[in-house]
Amino acid sequence: MNIKKLLTPCRGEERMNDFSILIPTLNEADNIDPLLASIEKMAAENELHPEIIFIDDGSSDATCQRINQYIGKLDVQLIRRTNKRGLAGAVICGAHAAKTQWIVVMDGDLSHPPDSIPAIIDPLIANSHDMVIGSRYTDGGSTPDWPLQRLVASRIASFPACVITGVSDPLAGFFAIARERLIVMDDNLPGFKIGLELLAAEETDLRVKEVPITFKDRCSGVSKMRLPVVLDYLKQLVSLTSKRTGIQPYSTLLTLTLVLGFIDASMFNLLADLGFGSDTSHIVSFLFATHLGYFITPALSQTNSPPRDFRHYLHYLTLVLLLLLLRGGGVSLFEIPQTPEYSLPLLLFIGTSFSMSWPLAMIVSDSAKNNRQPNLINWKLYGSLLIGYTILLRLIYIGSIELIQEEAYYWNYAQHMASGYLDHPPAVALIIKLSTMLFGNTEFGVRFGAFICWFITAFFAYKLSHSLFDKNTAFISVILVAALPIFFGVALVITPDAPLIACWAGALYYLYRALVEGRGNSWYAAGIMVGLGLASKYTIGFLLPAILLFMVIDRSARKWLFKPQPYLAAIIACILFSPVILWNYHNGWASFLFQSSGRIAASSEFSTHELIASILVLLTPTGFLAAIAVMRPHRRLFARLKLNDTEKLRSSHLFCLTMALIPLAIFTLFSLTKEIKLNWTGPIWLSILPFIAYALVSESRTQPGLVTRMWPQTLVILTLCYGTLLHYCALGLPGVSFASGDFLFGWDNLAAQIEHEVTDAELEEGERPIVVGLDKYKIASGLAFYRNKQIDEDSTSYSIDETTGRHLFGSGALMYNYWHPLATVANRDILVISPEKKWLVPEVFHEHYQPHGKVHEISINKRGKKAGSYYCRLLTWYTPEKDKDLADTTQNVLTRPVNSTVVRLASNEEHDTL
Numbered sequence: 001m002n003i004k005k006l007l008t009p010c011r012g013e014e015r016m017n018d019f020s021i022l023i024p025t026l027n028e029a030d031n032i033d034p035l036l037a038s039i040e041k042m043a044a045e046n047e048l049h050p051e052i053i054f055i056d057d058g059s060s061d062a063t064c065q066r067i068n069q070y071i072g073k074l075d076v077q078l079i080r081r082t083n084k085r086g087l088a089g090a091v092i093c094g095a096h097a098a099k100t101q102w103i104v105v106m107d108g109d110l111s112h113p114p115d116s117i118p119a120i121i122d123p124l125i126a127n128s129h130d131m132v133i134g135s136r137y138t139d140g141g142s143t144p145d146w147p148l149q150r151l152v153a154s155r156i157a158s159f160p161a162c163v164i165t166g167v168s169d170p171l172a173g174f175f176a177i178a179r180e181r182l183i184v185m186d187d188n189l190p191g192f193k194i195g196l197e198l199l200a201a202e203e204t205d206l207r208v209k210e211v212p213i214t215f216k217d218r219c220s221g222v223s224k225m226r227l228p229v230v231l232d233y234l235k236q237l238v239s240l241t242s243k244r245t246g247i248q249p250y251s252t253l254l255t256l257t258l259v260l261g262f263i264d265a266s267m268f269n270l271l272a273d274l275g276f277g278s279d280t281s282h283i284v285s286f287l288f289a290t291h292l293g294y295f296i297t298p299a300l301s302q303t304n305s306p307p308r309d310f311r312h313y314l315h316y317l318t319l320v321l322l323l324l325l326l327r328g329g330g331v332s333l334f335e336i337p338q339t340p341e342y343s344l345p346l347l348l349f350i351g352t353s354f355s356m357s358w359p360l361a362m363i364v365s366d367s368a369k370n371n372r373q374p375n376l377i378n379w380k381l382y383g384s385l386l387i388g389y390t391i392l393l394r395l396i397y398i399g400s401i402e403l404i405q406e407e408a409y410y411w412n413y414a415q416h417m418a419s420g421y422l423d424h425p426p427a428v429a430l431i432i433k434l435s436t437m438l439f440g441n442t443e444f445g446v447r448f449g450a451f452i453c454w455f456i457t458a459f460f461a462y463k464l465s466h467s468l469f470d471k472n473t474a475f476i477s478v479i480l481v482a483a484l485p486i487f488f489g490v491a492l493v494i495t496p497d498a499p500l501i502a503c504w505a506g507a508l509y510y511l512y513r514a515l516v517e518g519r520g521n522s523w524y525a526a527g528i529m530v531g532l533g534l535a536s537k538y539t540i541g542f543l544l545p546a547i548l549l550f551m552v553i554d555r556s557a558r559k560w561l562f563k564p565q566p567y568l569a570a571i572i573a574c575i576l577f578s579p580v581i582l583w584n585y586h587n588g589w590a591s592f593l594f595q596s597s598g599r600i601a602a603s604s605e606f607s608t609h610e611l612i613a614s615i616l617v618l619l620t621p622t623g624f625l626a627a628i629a630v631m632r633p634h635r636r637l638f639a640r641l642k643l644n645d646t647e648k649l650r651s652s653h654l655f656c657l658t659m660a661l662i663p664l665a666i667f668t669l670f671s672l673t674k675e676i677k678l679n680w681t682g683p684i685w686l687s688i689l690p691f692i693a694y695a696l697v698s699e700s701r702t703q704p705g706l707v708t709r710m711w712p713q714t715l716v717i718l719t720l721c722y723g724t725l726l727h728y729c730a731l732g733l734p735g736v737s738f739a740s741g742d743f744l745f746g747w748d749n750l751a752a753q754i755e756h757e758v759t760d761a762e763l764e765e766g767e768r769p770i771v772v773g774l775d776k777y778k779i780a781s782g783l784a785f786y787r788n789k790q791i792d793e794d795s796t797s798y799s800i801d802e803t804t805g806r807h808l809f810g811s812g813a814l815m816y817n818y819w820h821p822l823a824t825v826a827n828r829d830i831l832v833i834s835p836e837k838k839w840l841v842p843e844v845f846h847e848h849y850q851p852h853g854k855v856h857e858i859s860i861n862k863r864g865k866k867a868g869s870y871y872c873r874l875l876t877w878y879t880p881e882k883d884k885d886l887a888d889t890t891q892n893v894l895t896r897p898v899n900s901t902v903v904r905l906a907s908n909e910e911h912d913t914l
Contacts, residue, residue: 019121020051020098020179021106024090025067027059028108032066038114040074046118053077053097054108055090087173088194095182104176105194106134112174116213120176129209130181131198133167134174137380139471140212141169159384164363165199168210168380252300256293257355264289265351277863279732282331283324286354290320293358316365318716322389323357325723329396332730379472379697383479386715390482393723394451394492399444400730402744407494408781411436411446413815415784415800420583422590422815427499427536441788450498454491457481457686460505464512465690468652469697476693483715486618486682488722496537497679503533504540504683508659511543515550515557516651520565527569531576538595539663539680546662553658554651587818604673611671614678619685622714623692625707630691631657659687732863740868744782746860750870751786753858757831758802761874769829769874771803774840777814779833779870780805808878822880830875833858837871849875 161170267285334346413429431449439445466474510526533540699708738745773779787799804820805813853874
């Protein structure tokens with residue numbers, strides 16, 4: 001579009017101004033000269049003749065004098081307002097004074113570049129759009145030299161306005177619009193962002209375009225961002241919310257929100273007094289109040305908005321459920337379970353959370369109903385909502401839910417720090433050790449490292465996708481990392497997979513830079529990532545054959561076979577991995593044998609169908625179909641990229657496929673004869689994510705295919721499932737009991753009862769017994785952690801030293817064989833804990849103890865619901881096995897029929913650690 005052609009008057013017509021530039025000022029004396037010089041230069045280069053109108057709100061410096069110097073020399077006007085303040089009113093005042101059809105609004109502090117004015121005014125004059133924004137946050141926009149804290153603060157401040165308007169930078173003060181749209185507005189508008197008012201208050205078919213700009217800090221003068229301005233902005237948000245809901249004045253909306261919040265808190269308290277649990281009380285009260293508001297709002301609305309249909313209600317209900325599930329985490333944090341009456345802070349939280357949630361649900365559902373482009377998804381807005389929601393969901397819940405059995409086992413790793421362990425390398429132990437040093441031996445402290453690992457994974461996923469494609473694709477990749485089950489799960493619980501996936505993501509990024517982009521120094525960073533990954537989990541070693549194969553088959557990468565960088569990277573990886581090698585050397589190569597020959601020697605079992613099922617779970621069916629679609633180098637995908645370097649694109653695609661398919665092939669071959677685990681294939685999909693994200697971005701802009709249309713619903717369903725699962729784990733769900741599975745539900749209660757048993761035994765026998773779990777590792781690991789929470793901090797080692805595994809009776813107990821040698825427990829009393837009563841019969845223990853104590857049941861309760869039961873028995877004078885024959889005899893006893901029931905402790909083949 002040629003703007004000069006559009007603006008050139010016909011022959012014989014009197015030359016008129018092309019458009020008007022409105023510049024509100026307040027104490028900008030030092031910026032006037034350079035600003036007008038830049039505008040004059042821009043106008044001359046583009047043969048434009050803008051009218052420049054300054055609207056001054058009572059400057060106390062020489063701003064007006066500087067402007068007056070240009071009157072007569074340039075087409076400059078000065079409007080001085082002495083009795084009124086506010087940017088919105090200043091812009092409307094200037095619009096009334098303008099003589100042109102089109103208006104450009106910009107700041108007077110040189111933060112908005114005049115060079116961008118032609119790009120901003122062009123779509124308006126061409127009648128392709130009704131409003132054009134000079135955006136900091138759209139593709140190509142930037143805020144150079146902004147510190148991180150300012151950028152984060154700006155995005156947080158913009159977020160509510162983004163929700164209301166659906167654009168990336170609604171607070172931009174640099175925009176173009178028709179004069180007629182400004183002059184009809186009230187010049188007493190609250191707030192300081194007239195652009196936000198236009199976006200939120202205009203009709204829903206307003207065609208908006210965002211043009212990227214480089215936003216620079218003011219060269220001189222003082223920023224106007226003060227507390228009164230912030231308060232004006234908040235007031236403006238409330239006012240716009242009132243307009244969107246149709247309830248005006250906004251004081252009416254505030255009153256209604258407070259009343260409904262009070263109803264929510266009162267009903268919660270009433271239900272709690274009637275004996276209902278927190279889960280039922282807060283769910284019923286929240287749903288009642290939100291639906292009451294939903295059905296009351298149309299009666300109070302003063303606008304003739306379209307009637308709400310089922311689709312609108314479905315959007316609203318989805319948002320209400322998401323907010324409800326998020327609130328459940330807050331309820332679990334504020335609640336004090338030991339207190340029979342609910343605290344005032346909890347009731348205040350109930351009412352406040354509703355007052356914040358209900359208007360948000362109304363606005364977002366209305367925005368979805370009135371979407372200006374109904375066939376397109378605003379991924380910037382809804383992606384930001386999803387990423388923020390999943391991060392907040394994990395942050396709120398990770399400290400409210402009991403550990404899973406593997407987490408408790410790895411916490412015991414951290415209490416016995418070493419450079420290696422039987423079943424895994426030491427990275428997970430080090431992470432737990434560091435995080436518990438910061439936050440204590442709590443669930444939050446144990447899991448915080450996994451939370452941080454997610455950010456590392458998201459960072460490298462973003463970097464890889466940006467290197468391959470662009471910012472939009474990179475952002476979509478982060479959305480997928482936030483929402484897909486494998487990445488959400490490993491960021492919620494701490495297992496070796498959390499650091500593994502973070503290192504795998506980093507390794508892929510640096511390997512891509514080295515192998516495809518030819519950056520030699522990236523090899524060293526890749527070596528570091530692979531080395532750290534090997535210290536997390538051995539499976540990252542499957543990248544090594546993938547790297548070698550890519551260097552062989554890709555012509556441009558083949559040169560690295562004859563250069564030193566890859567081999568130096570391998571040396572770096574080996575150095576970082578050497579402590580694990582050294583531990584294995586001193587322990588008979590135990591870990592390497594356990595993960596190699598130990599798994600190969602396991603019984604044969606065809607599990608390829610389980611491998612496919614695990615992929616469907618980790619990626620979802622939508623992600624699985626998307627992965628298959630981008631694996632073949634079809635022309636449509638390449639044609640969309642419009643890149644000149646087709647060879648690089650094909651190398652990039654080959655790189656991503658190789659890094660995924662070689663590890664997948666290894667897992668597939670293994671699954672033909674051996675059992676596989678659900679989480680094994682998780683990291684390999686990191687290399688496919690960029691192409692899945694790009695296909696999603698490119699198809700969203702044109703005619704979406706089936707898989708692309710499935711993604712929004714898939715992401716919403718996943719998020720609802722995550723929130724429901726976490727709500728169940730922390731608070732429970734009405735009518736649903738707590739299952740005694742991987743999560744150690746109610747183990748605070750179990751540990752307290754076990755401590756009572758230990759105390760009674762000490763009073764009776766004169767010494768504290770050792771607590772022994774008769775399963776692989778769950779009981780010993782869980783009780784070590786939760787017994788520790790029952791005692792003071794100085795006694796932490798007692799709970800660890802006095803809790804061990806079933807290796808005392810000749811069965812495998814993983815690392816407990818190393819941590820508690822039999823000789824250290826000789827002649828001690830033992831309190832054995834079993835998930836089954838039949839394991840506590842005398843025949844099981846044979847000659848290991850002198851008979852004492854009866855078997856009795858211990859029931860576990862959580863929030864008034866039964867969460868399982870265990871059986872315990874006190875044994876005195878434990879005697880270790882004296883020779884192998886006794887060990888064999890004991891193992892035979894463990895499988896001997898007792899009362900027609902086979903009594904057998906779980907064998908080593910039942911090892912289920914991640």
